[in-house]
Amino acid sequence: MSLSLYPIIRKLGEGGFGTTYLATNTLMPSQPYCVVKQLTPTSTDPKVQQLIKDRFKQEAITLEHLGKDSNGKVPSLYAYFVERGEFYLIQEYIDGQTLNERVQTQGLFTEIQVRQLLTDILPTLIYVHQRGIVHRDIKPDNIMLRHRDDKPILIDFGAVKEIMSTIVTASGATAQSILIGTPGFMPIEQMSGRPMFASDIYALGLTAIYLLTGKMPTEIESDPDSGNLNWQSLAPNVSQQLVKILNRSIQHLSRDRYQNAQEMLHDLNISSSPSTPAQNIGSPIPIPNDYEKTLYVPTPTTTRNSESSQARPLIATLIATIVGVGLIGFLVLGYNSSRKESSANKNNGQQPVANNNDPVTNSNSKITSNSNSTNARSNESSRENTTSNTARSKTSSRETTADNTARSNKPSRETTTDNIDRSNESNRETTTDNIDRDPKDTVRDYYSKINNGNYSGAWNSLPTALQNNKSVHPNGYNSFLDWWAKQVADVEVRQTNLVSQTDRDAVVDVEIEYLMRAGGVSPQKIRYVLSKNDRTYEWEIQRIGLR
Numbered sequence: 001m002s003l004s005l006y007p008i009i010r011k012l013g014e015g016g017f018g019t020t021y022l023a024t025n026t027l028m029p030s031q032p033y034c035v036v037k038q039l040t041p042t043s044t045d046p047k048v049q050q051l052i053k054d055r056f057k058q059e060a061i062t063l064e065h066l067g068k069d070s071n072g073k074v075p076s077l078y079a080y081f082v083e084r085g086e087f088y089l090i091q092e093y094i095d096g097q098t099l100n101e102r103v104q105t106q107g108l109f110t111e112i113q114v115r116q117l118l119t120d121i122l123p124t125l126i127y128v129h130q131r132g133i134v135h136r137d138i139k140p141d142n143i144m145l146r147h148r149d150d151k152p153i154l155i156d157f158g159a160v161k162e163i164m165s166t167i168v169t170a171s172g173a174t175a176q177s178i179l180i181g182t183p184g185f186m187p188i189e190q191m192s193g194r195p196m197f198a199s200d201i202y203a204l205g206l207t208a209i210y211l212l213t214g215k216m217p218t219e220i221e222s223d224p225d226s227g228n229l230n231w232q233s234l235a236p237n238v239s240q241q242l243v244k245i246l247n248r249s250i251q252h253l254s255r256d257r258y259q260n261a262q263e264m265l266h267d268l269n270i271s272s273s274p275s276t277p278a279q280n281i282g283s284p285i286p287i288p289n290d291y292e293k294t295l296y297v298p299t300p301t302t303t304r305n306s307e308s309s310q311a312r313p314l315i316a317t318l319i320a321t322i323v324g325v326g327l328i329g330f331l332v333l334g335y336n337s338s339r340k341e342s343s344a345n346k347n348n349g350q351q352p353v354a355n356n357n358d359p360v361t362n363s364n365s366k367i368t369s370n371s372n373s374t375n376a377r378s379n380e381s382s383r384e385n386t387t388s389n390t391a392r393s394k395t396s397s398r399e400t401t402a403d404n405t406a407r408s409n410k411p412s413r414e415t416t417t418d419n420i421d422r423s424n425e426s427n428r429e430t431t432t433d434n435i436d437r438d439p440k441d442t443v444r445d446y447y448s449k450i451n452n453g454n455y456s457g458a459w460n461s462l463p464t465a466l467q468n469n470k471s472v473h474p475n476g477y478n479s480f481l482d483w484w485a486k487q488v489a490d491v492e493v494r495q496t497n498l499v500s501q502t503d504r505d506a507v508v509d510v511e512i513e514y515l516m517r518a519g520g521v522s523p524q525k526i527r528y529v530l531s532k533n534d535r536t537y538e539w540e541i542q543r544i545g546l547r
């Protein structure tokens with residue numbers, strides 16, 4: 001097989017991974033049009049290239065079966081091959097228009113048209129998901145309306161692009177260097193490298209909103225309190241029923257969305273045709289303005305809302321990051337961060353005693369392989385995957401922690417005893433070490449303590465004013481434990497930035513993600529104000545606030 005069999009007519013588009021062309025399929029008697037998708041891998045390492053070749057073949061087989069059995073719902077795959085380091089897919093040409101082109105040429109969709117589109121495309125999604133495939137890049141550019149029958153065809157599956165971004169990390173593991181998906185259409189779990197079927201539902205909901213409003217998700221204002229998109233005012237004639245369905249499909253947390261395409265199709269079928277314009281359906285739940293409160297107050301509503309309100313800014317940041325670096329080098333981070341130990345509740349609500357000498361295992365921000373996210377076998381197995389990965393990483397992290405604890409407990413305790421009786425001179429020794437310490441380490445240490453189950457140590461790192469703030473910690477240390485030990489499974493430090501530093505003060509911005517025990521991931525951007533202790537010269541947290 002070779003490219004010369006498919007003479008190029010013209011370019012159709014160019015994306016992050018290559019170029020799509022209109023071509024002629026000379027292998028067929030009528031020499032019909034075909035589409036040539038040329039993909040260029042990120043890595044030029046020969047070992048990685050071989051790996052990509054193997055995976056590319058697997059993915060081509062998947063696409064072949066998907067096309068063959070789909071009854072025209074997705075383009076057929078005619079051929080695949082590798083030529084001069086470039087990877088090629090030869091696909092059926094769909095004579096039609098993308099949804100984006102349709103809106104540009106014919107204007108916005110009516111509710112009836114959107115309902116028809118959803119009724120047509122949801123069975124395709126059911127079909128794709130039943131084969132264990134998450135599309136991962138549903139958007140108006142990737143759904144075509146075929147001229148002959150106006151039926152929607154799903155194009156441009158994300159998995160093959162993800163394969164192109166395969167790299168080998170320093171530890172020898174394979175990972176994907178790029179998040180597949182389009183800014184604004186990617187839900188939070190997909191941005192964390194864990195796409196699931198509900199991720200496609202999210203993107204489809206936003207696609208429908210685009211058809212009704214003409215606005216991409218990034219162009220729609222979100223409610224400052226909840227982060228929910230204020231799209232209804234842009235489409236005031238849409239019925240309450242459809243608003244409700246679309247709002248459910250675009251919930252931030254996957255568990256609040258339709259779990260599968262059948263559920264959404266079912267609601268669409270039973271809901272009546274357009275009648276009453278929507279009035280505040282799915283309206284945002286307000287969150288308290290007290291930002292510090294959302295750091296710890298462990299009520300599910302607050303968690304959801306704080307996630308909502310924070311997810312969009314984070315998404316914006318990630319978009320900027322992804323776009324800014326030309327889509328290269330944005331490594332998908334896994335969740336193998338260090339673990340809390342079940343002894344978390346040992347103190348049972350009593351005020352903890354000083355325990356600042358617990359060993360600190362800095363296991364944050366690890367880069368891990370994300371190779372299992374390509375095809376989720378089913379919703380259930382997708383969940384299993386996530387759980388088992390978490391479980392696996394927890395075990396290994398716990399081992400690391402235990403190991404480190406064993407190694408470092410003793411010296412730590414000795415230091416404690418020493419410190420009590422020590423003279424100023426020894427304090428000066430400590431000082432010399434600490435002068436050079438980065439204030440960012442203090443922040444990282446705080447989260448490491450939490451991940452290691454050293455809640456009392458973390459609590460003691462907080463300024464007294466925050467500990468005693470009744471709106472943040474109504475039950476003191478118990479409130480702190482309620483959040484960290486009972487609701488948060490892991491906290492991942494994504495980024496730490498030293499904003500400013502003098503001899504005495506420092507400001508550190510961090511981007512973290514809470515992995516919630518109930519499921520879901522909640523990103524947060526937090527600002528720490530630290531000051532240097534006059535006596536110990538250690539950096540101490542003075543204030544914490546959301547950014």
Ligand SMILES: Nc1ncnc2c1ncn2[C@@H]1O[C@H](COP(=O)(O)OP(=O)(O)OP(=O)(O)O)[C@@H](O)[C@H]1O
Nearest residue numbers: 012013014015016017020035075092093094155156
């Ligand atoms: N099977 C197809 N039949 C007809 N036209 C197609 C087909 N596949 C893609 N196109 C057209 O080519 C355009 C670009 O294709 P596609 O979305 O696959 O890749 P891209 O935009 O170049 O990059 P990326 O894959 O990164 O999105 C589409 O918007 C569509 O107009």
